[in-house]
Amino acid sequence: MRTSIGGQVIRAGEGLILPEEIGNRDESVFPDAGELDLRRDASQQLAFGFGVHKCTGQPLARLELQVVFAALFRRIPTLALAADLGDLPFMDDGLRYSVKKLPASW
Ligand code: HEM
Known part of the structure; x- marks a missing residue:
């Protein structure tokens, strides 16, 4: 087969x-x-995955992110990226893909 x-x-x-x-x-x-x-x-x-093991916490995660970002920019309206997007160091070890550092100013 x-x-x-x-x-x-x-x-x-x-x-x-x-x-x-x-x-x-x-x-x-x-x-x-x-x-x-x-x-x-x-x-x-x-x-959030796919199929039978798709994340069951997806609705909660989406709600939390909507609340967090809205609150963050309401409380710190001047929050901004303090580096050029192309200069950000990324981590990519095959398991995780994320920024290593995210300089910010406010
Ligand atoms: C941004 C936040 C999140 C991301 C990106 C995420 C991502 C994922 C992914 C990719 C899977 C599938 C893993 C696989 O296929 O084996 C998964 C499964 C799961 N997630 Fe999340 N997740 C998040 C938040 C949450 C939250 C907040 C909860 C619970 C409060 C949660 C509970 C679960 C559970 C229980 C499973 C296993 C489902 C199953 O195997 O049937 N997750 N998640």
Whole structure:
């Protein structure tokens, strides 16, 4: 028995290792996937997983982020990035992709 994904044949018993960092980078779903575009249609994004193990805390996480960002910018209206976006150091160890430092001014 075998199947094929993207032209790659996978036989019964063969293992797959899927690098998490390729999630949300499919150019056929997200054109210019490497660009930060807060206005893009992100309805197919995978940040909360997919399928039966999709994050059950997703509604709570979304609510918390809406509350936190609104409160943060209401309380510190002058909060701003204190570096050029292109100069930010990123961490990418295969498990996590995030900024190492996020200089801010207010
Ligand atoms: C921004 C915040 C969050 C992100 C990005 C996130 C992301 C994820 C992802 C990607 C998965 C799937 C893991 C997998 O496929 O094995 C997951 C599962 C899960 N998350 Fe979250 N999560 C967040 C917040 C939360 C919160 C606030 C809760 C609970 C209060 C929560 C509870 C869970 C649980 C219980 C699962 C396991 C679901 C299952 O296996 O059926 N998460 N989360």
